[in-house]
Amino acid sequence: MDKVETRNMLKSRAWPLWVPLLLCLSSGSLKAQQKPNVIFILTDDLGFGDIGVFFQAQRQKSGDRSLPYQLTPHLDQMAAQGARFTQQYANAPVCAPSRASFLTGVHQGNAVVRDNQFDKMLENNHTVASVLQAGGYKTVAIGKWGLQGQTGTGPASWPGYPLKRGFDDYFGYVRHSDGHEHYPFEGLYRGKKEVWSGNEEVSAGLEKCYTTDLWTAAAKKWITSHRNKSNQPFFMYLAYDAPHAVLELPTQAYPKGGGLHGGLQWLGKKGQMINTASGHIDSYLYPEYGNATYDDDHDPLSPEVPWPDTFKRYATAVRRIDDAIGDIRQLLVDLHIEGNTLVVFTSDNGPSIESYLPKGFAPNEPTFFASYGPFDGIKRDCWEGGLRMPGIAVWPGRIAANKMINTPSMLSDWAPTFARAAGLAVPVRMDGVSLLPVLTGKGPQDSSQVYVEYFEAGKTPGFKEFEAGRRNRKRGQMQMIRLGDLVGVRYGITGAEDNFEIYNVVTDPKQTSNLALKPGYDQIQQQMKNKVLQRRRADTESPRPYDNALVPADQVDANMQPGLLWKYYPGNFAYVGNTDGLKPLKTGKVDSVQGREWAGKKGLLSYEAYVKVPQDGAYTFSLKTSGKAFVRLHEATLIDADFAYAPGELKAQKVRLGKGFHKITLNAVFTGAVAPVLSLGGQGEGQVLQFYHLNKRN
Structure with missing residues (x-):
């Protein structure tokens, strides 16, 4: 579904009647125009230990000269003014699947993009952008994408281009490998790269544009332009391609000041697109790093030695991002929108040993700064160092200052969080949970599926x-x-x-x-x-040695009764949402899934039951509906008949199940326009599966 179709859907279907209830999750009731702006900032290969408040400050305070440290003053200030996530995880220890899981709100057990599937198409389904876009937001992605699909050579032939996945605007690197070079025009170490602005390739005018500066200036320009035109809430996905890859340096010091009139500025002139597109490329080191020394032999009596050039470069890349965050946050203050803007900062996976620098440079080993923090493991590891991410969120008046959040979470939780913050339903397809309760201190926090x-x-x-x-x-x-x-x-x-x-x-x-x-x-x-x-479903493009294992049954109360429990939520639903935190208007029990009794009604119907599997084997579940529906088996996606489903189409899924009772849930949407059709059944091993429910309702 493209953005035009999404808007048409919004115009043709009102939002659920219960949406106003969601607006009370934060202090007071929000009006539509007061929906918060959202800026999600994602860095590339930045480790948990690279940020001052998470780990580097400990090294600094130790006074041990054998422990070199980095400085991130703006991020430290952001953490002091908001919340710090100490136990947030990436969905994968490498960028493409991790970023895809953030965008779709789906963990790797149910994801389409897995393993090292760089440039694979982000599936045509709900994204954080499409949900917010349909809910009245202006959406933009800036920076690294890498999920466009490998067919063709431009947006017209890229099926997963950002403008086809819920974003109104895009500016950045589309192809994954382009993100390995920080000077797109010069291509200093990795060759010239493409930068796309909407449907136009614009790298020819980007001489001396260091990408951290370029994406930051573009973000500031977009926010300012949008704010000058409209009070419409916006969602920005700002995806940096640093500090990963070539460790190139900026052209000069970060411009003084920040915000509307200082810091990085978009000049818009070919050959001088931004105000740091001058001087010498790959040349500037922060003075505190350029002149830094350390005790390399753990002998305080011997002379200290300079930092190797590789780590001066790494620290500069991180510090440049830190300056950019301070610049953008100052812009929000200057535009008087900081109080209604939720800003989140994090990384896509653990620190890397990759650098792509010429011969003669020291290897980019994250041991120099202990970029993995107090953990073992790096990028591509499933140890904590490869997956534990530095997370910071600030939202003045809604998130308390100096808040420490120790609740485990994943990047895939941010899509539901932003939807709830906007007062919107969360697509039931999303595995993530909203983090609003733990952020705002209001209401119980659901547990995240960390997998x-x-x-x-x-x-x-x-x-x-x-x-x-x-x-x-x-x-x-x-x-x-x-x-x-x-x-x-x-x-x-x-x-x-x-x-x-x-x-x-x-x-x-x-x-x-x-x-x-x-x-x-x-x-x-x-x-x-x-x-x-x-928790997972098999994916033929990412085979696992446990794909054919029998899914084990649940341990349930022996007192099971035939039939399914249902709950009815009235309203006009644009998609199949989850029902977390909602109270049903009616509840009941039926012997089988059917929709005839809901003719003329509008709303969402949720079924919950257990299927009794008589023996180990392969079973096929079939679903048919005249509206939209979604089925889970345990926590895994079983049948998705929501986003691009053609009403009346029969959908089926085969799965291997162990003997016993297996939990199954079905959410279906009725429009009231026609007599609804809804059927769900399972069979295999010569048996038709029967539905049961716990005698005591939860």
């Missing part, structure tokens, strides 16, 4: 700072799941019965003590093995 699966043929680096058993360890098929304070990790998976290593990452963040080797953890071990199979 990762990933394949990588390499090894965890043999850094002496890592646990001995982790050094040079082969990765292969990997999995991570978190339940409470416990994280289960599997490397080199050969089958569903492989044991997890289990760590309490709250008391043991470096994952030194494998609890799975101790008595009393057999039940947790089995729970993790069951949950990872119940």
